[in-house]
Amino acid sequence: MPAKIDLSERLFNLTCALLVSSQGLTKAEIFANVQGYKERYVQGGDNESLSRLFERDKVLLTNVGVAWRSFIPPEDMDDNQEYRYLIANEDFVWPSGTSLNAKQVALMNLAAQVWAKASLSKDANNAIMRIRAMGEHADASSLIGIAPRIRTHELSFLPLSTAIETSSRVSFDYRKPDQEKAEVRNVEPWIIQNISGQWLLLGFDLDREESRNFLLKRIVSEVDIQDFTFEPPSKSEVNAAISELDSRRRSLKATIKVPARSAGWFHFDLKADQELFEVSFMDIHLLAEELMEFVDHIEILSPPELAEILKVNLEAVRASHA
Amino acid sequence: MPKSSKISGTERYNFMLALTGYLIQNRQQKIADVANHFGISEQEIHDAVVTISLSGVGMYRPDELFFLDYDLLEEGIVDVSFAPTLESVPRLSTRQAAAIASGLSYLESVLDESDRVEVAELMNLLSDGGKHTSELPFKVHPSRVDVEVTLTRQAISEDRLLSCSYINAANEVTSRQIEPISMESNDSIWYLRGYCRTKKEVRVFRLDRMRDIALENEKLVRAKYPEIDSSGIYSVSDSDTNVVFDIDPEGFGMLADYKPEYPAVGDKTLRVSIPIGDISTLGRVVSKYSGHVRVIEPEAARRVVFEYANRALGASASSEKVE
Numbered sequence: 001m002p003a004k005i006d007l008s009e010r011l012f013n014l015t016c017a018l019l020v021s022s023q024g025l026t027k028a029e030i031f032a033n034v035q036g037y038k039e040r041y042v043q044g045g046d047n048e049s050l051s052r053l054f055e056r057d058k059v060l061l062t063n064v065g066v067a068w069r070s071f072i073p074p075e076d077m078d079d080n081q082e083y084r085y086l087i088a089n090e091d092f093v094w095p096s097g098t099s100l101n102a103k104q105v106a107l108m109n110l111a112a113q114v115w116a117k118a119s120l121s122k123d124a125n126n127a128i129m130r131i132r133a134m135g136e137h138a139d140a141s142s143l144i145g146i147a148p149r150i151r152t153h154e155l156s157f158l159p160l161s162t163a164i165e166t167s168s169r170v171s172f173d174y175r176k177p178d179q180e181k182a183e184v185r186n187v188e189p190w191i192i193q194n195i196s197g198q199w200l201l202l203g204f205d206l207d208r209e210e211s212r213n214f215l216l217k218r219i220v221s222e223v224d225i226q227d228f229t230f231e232p233p234s235k236s237e238v239n240a241a242i243s244e245l246d247s248r249r250r251s252l253k254a255t256i257k258v259p260a261r262s263a264g265w266f267h268f269d270l271k272a273d274q275e276l277f278e279v280s281f282m283d284i285h286l287l288a289e290e291l292m293e294f295v296d297h298i299e300i301l302s303p304p305e306l307a308e309i310l311k312v313n314l315e316a317v318r319a320s321h322a
Numbered sequence: 323m324p325k326s327s328k329i330s331g332t333e334r335y336n337f338m339l340a341l342t343g344y345l346i347q348n349r350q351q352k353i354a355d356v357a358n359h360f361g362i363s364e365q366e367i368h369d370a371v372v373t374i375s376l377s378g379v380g381m382y383r384p385d386e387l388f389f390l391d392y393d394l395l396e397e398g399i400v401d402v403s404f405a406p407t408l409e410s411v412p413r414l415s416t417r418q419a420a421a422i423a424s425g426l427s428y429l430e431s432v433l434d435e436s437d438r439v440e441v442a443e444l445m446n447l448l449s450d451g452g453k454h455t456s457e458l459p460f461k462v463h464p465s466r467v468d469v470e471v472t473l474t475r476q477a478i479s480e481d482r483l484l485s486c487s488y489i490n491a492a493n494e495v496t497s498r499q500i501e502p503i504s505m506e507s508n509d510s511i512w513y514l515r516g517y518c519r520t521k522k523e524v525r526v527f528r529l530d531r532m533r534d535i536a537l538e539n540e541k542l543v544r545a546k547y548p549e550i551d552s553s554g555i556y557s558v559s560d561s562d563t564n565v566v567f568d569i570d571p572e573g574f575g576m577l578a579d580y581k582p583e584y585p586a587v588g589d590k591t592l593r594v595s596i597p598i599g600d601i602s603t604l605g606r607v608v609s610k611y612s613g614h615v616r617v618i619e620p621e622a623a624r625r626v627v628f629e630y631a632n633r634a635l636g637a638s639a640s641s642e643k644v645e
Contacts, residue, residue, distance in 0.1 A: 006330070006334075007330075007331050007332070007335070008330065008331060008332070008333075008334035008335040008337075008338060008373075009335075009373055009377070011332070011335040012335055012338045012339070012373070012374070012377055013377045015335075015339065016377055035376075035377065060332055060335075063332070063415070063417075064332055064335065064336050064415050064418075065412075065413070065414060065415015065416060065417065065418060066339075066412065066415075092412055092413065093343075093411060093412060093413060094411060094412075094413045095413075098447065101440075103437065103440050104440050104443070104444055107426060107429070107433075107437060107440055107441060107444065108422050108425075108426070108444065110425070110429060111421075111422050111423075111424075111425030111426040111428070111429060112421070112422060112425060113425075114424075114425035114428050114429065115421055115425060120417075120421045122333065123415070123417045123418050123420075123421045124418070124421040124422065124425065125333065126332075126333060126336040126337075126415075126418055127414050127415075127418035127419070127421055127422050129336055129337050129340040129341075129360060130336070130339070130340045130343070130411060130412055130413070130414055130418070131414075131422075132340065132344070132359055132360050132361075133340035133341065133343045133344035133360075133411045133412075134343075134344075134411050135344060135347055135348060137359070142434060142436070142437055142479065143433075143437070144478070144479065145478040145479070145502070145503065145504040145505060146429070146432055146475075146478075146504065146505050147504055147505065147506040147507070148425075148428060148429055148432070148505075148506070148507045149506065149507055149508055149509075150425075150428055150462070150507075150509055151508065151509055151578055153574060153575065153577075153578040161417070161459045161460055164459040164460075165416060165417065165459050177612075191458075191459060191460060191461065192459065192460035192461075193460065193461055193462070193463060194424070194428070194460075194461070194462040194463060195463045196463075196465060196510050197465075197509035197510025197511070217572070217575070220571060220589055221589070261487075261489070261495055262489075262493065263489055263493055263531070263606075266489045266530065266531050266532075266533055267530050267531070269468060269469075269470075269530075269533075288612075289610055289611075289612070292606070292609045292610045292612065293606045293607075293609070293610055294606065295609065295634040296605070296630060296633050296634040297493075310634075311635065312612075313609070313612035313613065314609065314631045314634050314635050315631075315635065316612055316613030317608065317609045317612065317613050317627060317630075317631040318628055318631035318632055318635065319613070320613050320616045321616065321617060321624045321625075321627045321628040321631070322628060
């Protein structure tokens, strides 16, 4: 028997206790009975440190998706008004009848590997443990030879995703490429999306009073998570904002000319004798960045701003290497 | 395959929840099989099972919630029985579900038709499998399926020799014959790792630089698939030139490509030395960052970047006439 109960064991005991108690447990009952607490419990004492420990443990349970409930039983409303805590079985387990086949398990294993080098590797691993626990073995025969990897080198990724989950307002410094100085943006964060390899935060900009998209790589400060929560947006609000970005992306177009069999011709998958093509874009600076890799063999026919951005960028490169 | 690193903290807690759910459904398992199934060492499975069996909830005596058959455990068999209230496997947290769901959409463009059907079903399950109250906090939009990806995928799964035109970083177009090994990716860019018969060595090819892909009828015979090298796309060799760069935060993406282990944090410009195989390709690599990545030395490398920008400025000057 382990001499000392560690964090994982205390959380496990707490989870079991909250799951099996049909009426819920008060804090005092938890402290007096649950391993990891009871060793330090002083009956009739103030047990302040245990209370703090319990508060922290509740957050940890929430973080791994174990949903606990707290309530005051109606019959206690008038008396001591003590909260009781429990974990409802239907919140805890998969809906009944859920099953996975071997191929699905393999697909989810590979989906978890996508994150192996990124901020979500822990969450992805924890998910895989729970998926394996459903018992089915993985059949990866159709997935041999795929090693996918997505990266989140933007430091704002984790704090922003936490803020989205807790519906907390955030602020950060944001720098657009055509601005000399960064600007503070105050945002209610809704969702982080990856579009063509770029991470974007969609949220409600409190100063501009409308939903806006922010490229994570243009966030140049730490993300300040405020102690101010907001009503999360409805699914339809989020979807409307996503499709707005999508139609904007479709409406912005550049016309470009490249010599056949040059790098740009390969990159944009042009036909054998095709030199002229149109490309739609979400952000003119992102397109410029994409084009910089073969800028020595392209002509921008429109829009003129794009040609101008490329010129400014190239002059910056030339000047810094003169 | 059991891992060597030990799990602890909330990860171990998560694992014990999962293991409990699994053992409820699967009585009398060989400890080696359980270890294999979860990819965890036998010792850790053993310890976790003992911990679980000793977990009591006070008002029960410990052995009334979980009963572990210690005699069987000595023989390497795990058999735990449970109080009826703990019935099944814990569902995923919102974040866990979002991580898996977005990983699946990222993969979609390289999957075959039947796997895509499974993915659609899983997406459905995952959006309910977490909490149902809120939207998943992040998502990845699947990229478009292109013919290079589809054919490369097919070449790998059917063990067939692939031929194509390839434009290298120095803008030279050549025909290649490649024995495909694996498809790897960094964000939106996909690569083929394969043995190049033309260059007679294993090389990494960017799919967006490949054209005219054809699969030859020759079926490749391979004893086994080589372990996929997880160190990444970019690898260092002895003949590389050490190039010193100044990299602004806007250029940290380059560090992720070339030095993924480098702690690129903060808002300061970093001075970093990176071994570069062919400095004649630096023009395109560095220009992408529009002055936020600067070559400091050697002089020859600075010159390459200067020439690239200078030549391109000449080219875009001619485009002004077109307007």
